[in-house]
Amino acid sequence: MAQLRQDYQEFVKRDTQVVVVGPEDAKAFSAYWAKNKLPFIGLPDPKASVLKLYGQEVNLFKLGRMPAQVIVDKEGVARFVHYGHDMTDIPSNTEVLTLLEDVAKVTE
Amino acid sequence: MPRVSLNTPAPDFTLQNFQGDTVKLSDFHGTSNVLLVFNRGFT
Numbered sequence: 001m002a003q004l005r006q007d008y009q010e011f012v013k014r015d016t017q018v019v020v021v022g023p024e025d026a027k028a029f030s031a032y033w034a035k036n037k038l039p040f041i042g043l044p045d046p047k048a049s050v051l052k053l054y055g056q057e058v059n060l061f062k063l064g065r066m067p068a069q070v071i072v073d074k075e076g077v078a079r080f081v082h083y084g085h086d087m088t089d090i091p092s093n094t095e096v097l098t099l100l101e102d103v104a105k106v107t108e
Numbered sequence: 109m110p111r112v113s114l115n116t117p118a119p120d121f122t123l124q125n126f127q128g129d130t131v132k133l134s135d136f137h138g139t140s141n142v143l144l145v146f147n148r149g150f151t
Binding site (some may be wrong): 011015016020023026028030044050069081084096 | 113115119121127128134136137144149151
């Protein structure tokens with residue numbers, strides 16, 4: 001999350017909103033956002049409705065959820081889908097920002 | 109468990125942000141790309 005915040009302006013430059021969905025409730029989101037001064041949109045999903053819709057995997061052994069990232073372009077089409085294989089499997093900002101530039105070329 | 113396929117429309121959804129405002133994925137259509145981050149939990 002800190003990694004994303006660091007490059008937030010780069011996402012903004014690429015007409016991209018960062019939207020974080022998680023299983024915590026609004027109170028936990030609010031506290032975390034305030035503590036870390038996050039500029040993104042935070043969507044609590046305690047019923048896991050969207051998490052299930054997008055197939056975020058639950059690691060039963062570690063009782064945690066696997067990270068996942070999806071880039072949706074301006075037409076609403078999924079242009080990049082990454083499901084983490086373990087808790088630390090998150091694409092780098094550089095990778096995501098490069099992909100966003102490719103998306104811009106395709107949709108222009 | 110369903111998964112999202114590349115180059116197909118991303119499933120639309122509506123949730124409230126933690127401030128209580130309604131956020132719909134399709135509201136960004138035509139204006140912004142969206143990087144959806146499914147968080148693994150706050151640590």
